[in-house]
Amino acid sequence: MLQRFFIFCSGADTAILEDCSPGERTKYAGIGATVFFTAVMAAIAGSYALYTVFDNLFTAIFFGMVWGLLIFNLDRFIVSTIKKRKNFLDEMIQASPRILLAIIIAIVISKPLEMKIFEKEINQVLLEEKNDMTLANKDQLALQYTPSIEALNAEIDALKTEVTDKEAEVNALYETYIAEAEGRKGTELIGKGPVYKEKREKHNAELAALQQLRTTNTEKIAALESQIATMSSEYQTKVAETQPVIDGFDGLMARVNALGKLPWLPSFFIFLLFLAIETAPIIAKLLSPKGAYDLKLEEQESALKSWVTQQQAQRDVLVTTDRDINNRVYADIAEEQELYDYKRKKARELMQLQADAFYKKQKSAL
Template sequence: MLKQFFILCSGSDVSILQHCSNGEQNKYAGIGATVFFTAVMAFIAGSYALYTVFDNLLTAIFFGLVWGLLIFNLDRFIVSTIKKRSRKRDELIQASPRIILAVIIAIVISKPLELKIFEKEINHVLLEQKNDMSLSNQAQIAQQYTPNITKLENNITHLENQIATKEAKVNALYATYISEAEGTSGTMKLGKGPVYKEKREKHDAALAELQQLKTDNNAKIAEAETQITALKAAYEAHVSSTQPIINGFDGLMARVNALDQLPWLPSFFIFLLFLAIETSPIFAKLLSPKGEYDFKLEDAETAVKTWVEQKVNERKLLLNTDMALNNRIYDDIAKEDDLYAYKRKKARELMQLQADAFFKHQKKAL
């Protein structure tokens, strides 16, 4: 049962092969088994590749099955269309486009399996790329908020400097009127005289201005700090909203690019393995001598070809004979006087009818 299934997978003519030797049947069963298991590997590879795209197991299995059947049909077609020829050169020319197609299929099948085999290494490369992308994303987003934050911080610094300058001025006025009262400077007279009162008034006026300045500037500073807090919150929200996009950067194309950054030799050997599997049925047929099945198949095909050519030639001869007979018959009829007189009479009648119709038409036009 299994042998018959693999023979069916090889694309050979079962009705011819069942009358061949066991060795011939085993050869084509081996070819069919290679075709079948290549399709199985294609199904696995296609399902994994599509799972990285859709993130849905059932969808990936369905489309992977379609992909596996497509590869199975292509491989079966490639193997079944290779015929044994009398010269190896003709066989090689015949197989060349099929070998190219097999190479393409091997590349398509091997790539998803390479992604699965080197999954841990690819995840490490993707992690480094995601970290770099996160830092770059944060820097780009910061460019949208940093100028405004810096401007507000500079404004706060300016307001604080105004308060500090005013405080220094008030402190200086305080020291002046105190030293005047103590007689250590100014008029050098001890006591609270007119000069002391004048300096005290200046200090009190500056102190009132300082209190008003603190009230106004502190309100402005509080407002600026509120704006800075809002901008920082907006920055964090923007980073948080864009981070899932970076975290999801592990699709099929990203993994293929990450695989390209790994050493190429292991991937190349995996590709060679699948190339050998994919092309082995073709080379098996090319290298094997012309067997019993090939002779019987050629006999069946040439029999049909000869029969078709015979039928075509018979139809050509029949057509040529019929044309020759028709020419002779019509030549003989053309020489009969009765036929000539009858056709002359009918031609005369036809011309009379045409003349009458033309006369009636012209009469109506007048």
């Protein structure tokens, strides 16, 4: 039962194989088993690849099975259409397009399995790329806010500098009227005279102005800091909104690109493995000697070709004979006087009718 199934997978004619030796049936069962298990591997690879796209197990399995059946049908067609020839070079020319197709199928099958085998390494590459993308995204978003925030910070520094300068000026006035009272500067008279009172009043006036400036600038600084906080909040919000896009950067194309950044040698050997599996049935048929199945199939096709050629020749003879008979029949009829007189009479009547019709038409026109 299992052998019959694998023979069906090989695409061989079961009716012909029934009359062949057990060894011949075993050979084609082995070819069919290779075709079947290649399709199974294709279904697994397709399911995994589609799972990275749809992120749904049942959808991935369904389309993976469809993909496996497609590969099965292609492989079965490729193997079944390769026939043994008298010349090995003719066999290679016949098989070359099928080998090229087998290489393409091997690449398509091997890539998803490579991504699964090297999943941890691919995840590490994707993590590094996501980190780089996160930093680049933050820098790009910061360009929208950095100039405005720096301008606001410059305004805050200017307001603080204004207060500091005013404090230095008030402190200098304080030192002036204290030195006047102690007799160290100014009039150099100890005591609180008129000059001392004048300088102290000036200091007190500037001190009041300083207090007013502090109050005004503090309010301005608070407003500017509020704007900076708002911009910082907007920046963080945009970073949080765009981060899920970066976190979701692990689709099929991203994983294929990440696989391409890994060392090529392990992936190349996996590809060679699947290429060997995919081309094994074709190579087996090319290298194996012409067996009983090939001889009987060739005999069956040759008999059919001979029958078709014979039928075509008979149809050609039939057409030629029928044409000769028709020529002779019409030649004999052409010599009969009765047929000539009858046709002459009808032609005369037809010409009379045409003349009458032309006369009536011309008369009506006049």
